Structures are given as C-alpha cells and as structure tokens.
Amino acid sequence: MAETTSVLRGGVDLARVTKTYPSGVVGIEDVTLSVRPGEFVTLLGPSGSGKTTTLNAIAGFVTPTSGAVILDGRDVTGLAPNKRSFGMVFQNYALFPHMTIEANVAFGLHGRGLERGEIRRLVGEALDLVRLQSYGARRPKELSGGQQQRVALARALVYHPPVLLMDEPLGALDKRLRDQMQVEIARLHRDLGTTFLFVTHDQSEALALSDRIVLFRQGRVEQAGTPEDLYMRPTSRFAAEFLGESTSFTGRLTESGTLAWAGGELRGANPNGAPAGSDLALVVRPEHMRVAAGDADVSAGENRVFGRVTELAYLGSHRRIGLRLADETRVVLEERFGDVPGVSFGDEVAVCWRTEDGVLVGGGAA
Ligand SMILES: Nc1ncnc2c1ncn2[C@@H]1O[C@H](COP(=O)(O)OP(=O)(O)OP(=O)(O)O)[C@@H](O)[C@H]1O
Numbered sequence: 008m009a010e011t012t013s014v015l016r017g018g019v020d021l022a023r024v025t026k027t028y029p030s031g032v033v034g035i036e037d038v039t040l041s042v043r044p045g046e047f048v049t050l051l052g053p054s055g056s057g058k059t060t061t062l063n064a065i066a067g068f069v070t071p072t073s074g075a076v077i078l079d080g081r082d083v084t085g086l087a088p089n090k091r092s093f094g095m096v097f098q099n100y101a102l103f104p105h106m107t108i109e110a111n112v113a114f115g116l117h118g119r120g121l122e123r124g125e126i127r128r129l130v131g132e133a134l135d136l137v138r139l140q141s142y143g144a145r146r147p148k149e150l151s152g153g154q155q156q157r158v159a160l161a162r163a164l165v166y167h168p169p170v171l172l173m174d175e176p177l178g179a180l181d182k183r184l185r186d187q188m189q190v191e192i193a194r195l196h197r198d199l200g201t202t203f204l205f206v207t208h209d210q211s212e213a214l215a216l217s218d219r220i221v222l223f224r225q226g227r228v229e230q231a232g233t234p235e236d237l238y239m240r241p242t243s244r245f246a247a248e249f250l251g252e253s254t255s256f257t258g259r260l261t262e263s264g265t266l267a268w269a270g271g272e273l274r275g276a277n278p279n280g281a282p283a284g285s286d287l288a289l290v291v292r293p294e295h296m297r298v299a300a301g302d303a304d305v306s307a308g309e310n311r312v313f314g315r316v317t318e319l320a321y322l323g324s325h326r327r328i329g330l331r332l333a334d335e336t337r338v339v340l341e342e343r344f345g346d347v348p349g350v351s352f353g354d355e356v357a358v359c360w361r362t363e364d365g366v367l368v369g370g371g372a373a
C-alpha cells in the first residue's frame with residue numbers, strides 16, 4: 008500500500024493477515040479490518056478464536072505469515088514492536104514488583120532521549136490520568152488489583168501513543184472492579200481521543216464500551232459492526248447467540264419464505280437473502296417475545312408457539328420466563344411489568360412475537 012501523510016493519527020488497517028504458527032496451528036486467517044483514528048474497537052470471540060494473535064500482529068509481537076499491518080497509511084508489518092509506538096496493556100499487568108509505581112510508569116520512556124524533568128512531568132500526568140497521583144512511591148504489591156491495572160494503563164499511556172492496545176485488561180478483576188474500570192476506560196477514551204483496540208471474550212463488556220465490535224470465530228472475522236448492528240442484525244447464528252440472549256428455532260426455508268420448524272411454520276425477516284431450501288435458525292431476542300393472554304391477543308403479523316414454563320424469575324423492573332417446547336426448543340423471554348398475564352411454573356402457555364422481530368440466519372450454533 009502507498010505511504011500517505013495524514014493529519015489524523017491512530018488509524019490501523021489489517022489487510023488479509025494470516026498467521027500460521029510454527030506448529031502448523033492457524034492463529035488467524037485472512038483477517039481484514041480497518042480502525043479509524045479515535046475509534047474504540049473491541050475484538051470479541053471465544054477462547055482460541057484469534058483475538059490475541061490479531062492484537063500481537065498489530066503490536067509487532069507476532070509476524071504475519073502473509074498480509075500487511077498498516078498504521079496511518081504506513082506499512083509497519085516488518086517493524087519491531089518498539090518502533091510502532093503502540094501502547095500495550097497485558098492481561099496480567101506485567102508490572103515490575105521491585106520498582107516503585109513511578110519507576111514502572113517511567114520505564115517505557117527510557118531510551119527516548121528525554122530529560123529527567125520531562126520524564127517526571129509525563130509520569131505525573133499519566134498517574135493523574137488514572138487517578139493515582141499520590142501512589143507514585145509505592146510498590147505494586149502495596150496496591151489493589153484494580154489500582155495495579157490502572158498503573159498498567161498509565162504505563163501504556165505515558166508516551167501518548169496514537170493507539171492503545173489492551174488484551175483482556177479487566178480479565179483478572181472481580182465484577183464490581185470490572186464495572187468501575189469499564190467506566191474509567193470509557194472516560195479515558197473520551198478525554199484522550201486515542202484509538203482504543205480492546206480484547207475481551209465478555210459480550211456485555213463489548214456492547215457497553217465499543218464504537219464497533221469485531222467478532223472472531225476460529226481465526227476469522229465472523230461479523231464486524233456497531234454493537235447495535237451485531238445485536239439487531241446478526242448475519243449468522245453464531246453471532247446471534249454469542250451476543251446477548253436469544254431463542255433459536257431451527258428448520259428449512261420453504262418456497263413461500265416460511266421456516267418449516269418441527270412445531271409448525273414460522274415467519275421472520277430474511278435480511279441476508281437466504282434462498283429456499285437453506286437450513287436456517289430463526290433467532291428472536293427475549294425482549295421481543297411475550298406471553299399471549301389468549302387467541303384474541305395474537306395478531307396476524309405475529310408468530311405463536313406453545314410451551315411449558317420451566318423457569319420464572321422476578322427481576323425488579325421485569326420478569327424473565329423460560330419455556331420448553333414440545334420439540335425441546337428452549338425459549339427465553341423477558342417482559343416489562345404492566346398489563347401482562349400471570350403465569351406459574353409448569354403452566355402451558357402461548358408465546359408470540361412480531362414476525363419482523365425474528366431474524367433468519369445460517370451457520371452453526373455458538
Ligand atoms: N505461540 C503460539 N504457538 C502456537 N499456537 C498458538 C500460539 N499462540 C496462539 N496459538 C493458537 O492460535 C489460535 C488463536 O489463539 P489466540 O491466542 O489468538 O486466541 P484468543 O482468541 O486470544 O483466545 P483467549 O480468549 O483464550 O485468549 C489458538 O488455536 C491457539 O492455540
């Protein structure tokens with residue numbers, strides 16, 4: 008690709024990157040993605056799907072077998088990690104235990120020809136940024152897990168990298184700290200305008216933080232788009248089931264465009280244009296389904312199925328109902344309170360939803 012000069016910094020492109028490890032294992036295959044300067048992009052996917060390999064190929068810790076890594080229009084594929092100016096946060100913090108917090112943060116600045124005063128100023132700024140101003144003289148073991156993670160963030164941000172790479176940075180934290188750090192990371196991203204590339208296997212974290220999500224499956228990009236794109240318009244059953252909860256009715260698409268499912272014919276949107284004869288899943292989100300009060304409550308534009316209540320939970324603002332259908336399909340639905348019929352465990356009920364709220368998708372389950 009031609010070299011270009013750009014006023015914006017922090018654009019990352021992967022062009023058909025493949026990494027085959029010496030053992031013959033394919034880490035990633037034909038990964039193409041484009042990250043705009045300032046964007047928050049999350050690499051999401053199950054264990055072993057290629058997220059770390061992708062991040063390491065961008066950082067320079069992994070050399071692609073083929074394909075190119077482009078930073079702001081410049082091909083950096085053959086460049087050493089320290090020449091790429093990416094900030095990196097590792098899952099295990101990787102702090103030096105015998106050094107103070109200040110020394111840990113300053114570490115990345117050495118060898119850059121900076122004066123002591125300048126180093127002190129930059130370290131102070133970075134510790135400010137993660138709200139650890141008064142912790143500089145401590146050692147890592149004198150900090151909590153969340154504070155150590157902030158130090159790792161400060162160390163990666165201290166030299167103002169145009170791109171910050173984070174590999175499961177919250178993986179080791181408990182739920183409450185995770186939630187707090189999510190808010191911190193979102194704030195840092197807003198304040199700095201730096202490109203953030205974030206790896207997680209937690210779909211709710213990905214939905215909450217990202218401008219865009221890149222979903223990986225077995226070393227390939229399964230789907231990329233905004234959180235809403237992936238949640239509302241999944242292009243495969245894998246994507247639908249990996250993000251958020253859903254019910255999948257499986258069957259074959261008929262000539263008339265309905266899905267021939269074991270319990271009857273169902274209708275749904277077919278945004279990917281699957282042809283008749285395809286084996287598909289009709290995927291429906293829990294918030295789109297409701298318990299029907301009776302025959303009169305179901306309109307012509309709705310699908311209806313029957314099942315037995317196997318799970319019933321009161322969750323404050325809404326209730327959650329699980330059902331098992333005759334063909335063993337498991338349905339999960341969520342309803343806001345209001346004018347909804349009462350149901351009890353073991354009841355036989357009808358569940359309905361608008362046909363346009365179900366999406367027909369292909370491929371295997373997540
Ligand atoms: N250094 C390596 N040598 C050989 N195979 C590797 C190496 N690193 C990763 N792999 C393999 O490449 C594939 C992708 O691994 P990768 O670490 O990128 O997955 P991941 O999505 O980050 O998973 P996790 O969520 O478990 O961290 C896996 O099959 C893995 O076993």
Ligand SMILES: [Mg+2]
Pocket residue numbers: 058059060
């Ligand atoms: Mg990984």
